[in-house]
C-alpha cells in the first residue's frame with residue numbers, strides 16, 4: 013500500500029472516502045433521508061416532522077487564534093456556525109451538545125467566559141445547551157458542538173432541488189469575514205513583533221480598529237440567519253435549495269449545483285459587498301470579490317427560489333438576487349462587470365488539508 017497524505021486528496025476528497033465507508037450504516041436505520049453531503053443529517057421523527065442534526069469542530073491554531081479571539085466571542089461563534097447549518101435546512105434549532113478538550117493550564121475563568129458566550133448566544137436562538145463532554149488536550153483547545161433542530165417535512169430544504177430558471181439569492185453581505193481576518197492577522201503580527209523585541213504589549217500598540225469594526229465583527233461574531241428562516245415562514249416561501257456560506261460563494265454554489273445537477277450564472281455586479289470590505293481589500297492590495305468568492309466564514313444563506321417568489325423577496329432589505337440557475341451543461345459561470353464570463357469552478361474555497 014503506497015503512502016498518500018491527506019493533503020493529496022483535500023478535505024472534500026477525504027469526506028467522499030469517509031462517506032463511502034460509512035454508507036452501509038445508513039441502511040440500519042429507516043428514516044434517515046440524508047446522510048453526509050448536506051448541511052445536516054436528516055431523520056424522520058414522525059409522519060410530518062424531521063429532525064436535522066449538524067456538528068462542527070473548532071480547533072485552536074486551525075480555526076481560531078486565542079491572541080486575536082476573545083473567548084466570549086469564540087463561544088458565541090461556535091454556537092452560531094452550527095445554528096447556521098440548521099438554518100440552511102430551513103429548520104429551527106432546539107438543543108446542543110457541547111464538548112471541549114483543553115490544556116490543563118487553561119484558567120477556569122477562560123473556560124467560564126467561553127461557556128458564557130455560548131449560553132448567551134444560544135438563548136438568542138432559542139437553543140438549549142443540554143449536555144456534552146470535557147477532556148484534557150495538551151497543546152491546543154478543541155471545541156465540538158452538535159446541534160439538533162426540527163422542521164415540518166414539507167418545508168425542509170436540501171442542497172438538491174434547484175432547477176433551471178430559479179433565482180439565486182444570498183442574504184447579507186459577503187467577504188467581510190475574510191477582510192476582518194486579514195486585519196486581525198496584521199494586528200497579531202504587530203503584536204508578535206513587539207513581543208519579539210521584548211517590549212510590553214499594550215492596547216495602544218494596536219491601530220485604531222474602529223474603521224474595520226464591521227469586518228472584524230463578521231469574522232469574530234457571525235450571526236446565523238434565523239431571521240431569514242422566519243421571513244420564509246411568514247411569507248410561505250420554501251426555497252428550492254439552500255446552503256450556508258462557510259467556504260465561500262464559489263465553493264458553496266458549486267455544492268448546490270453538484271447536488272441539484274444544474275449549472276448557474278451569477279453577476280459580479282450583484283454580489284453584495286460592504287464598502288468597508290472593499291477598503292480593506294484595497295489596503296492589502298487584494299480583490300474584495302475574491303474575499304466574497306473564496307474567503308468563507310460569512311455564514312450567510314445562499315438559496316434558490318422560483319421566479320414567482322420575486323415580489324415577496326424584492327422588498328426585503330437584506331436579500332440580493334445574484335443570478336440564475338441554468339442547465340447543467342452551461343456550467344458555473346460568473347459574469348464580471350465588463351460582461352466577460354469566467355468559470356467559477358476555477359476558483360476554490362478554503363480547504364483545511366491542502367497546501
Ligand SMILES: [Mg+2]
Nearest residue numbers: 051097256258
Ligand atoms: Mg453548511
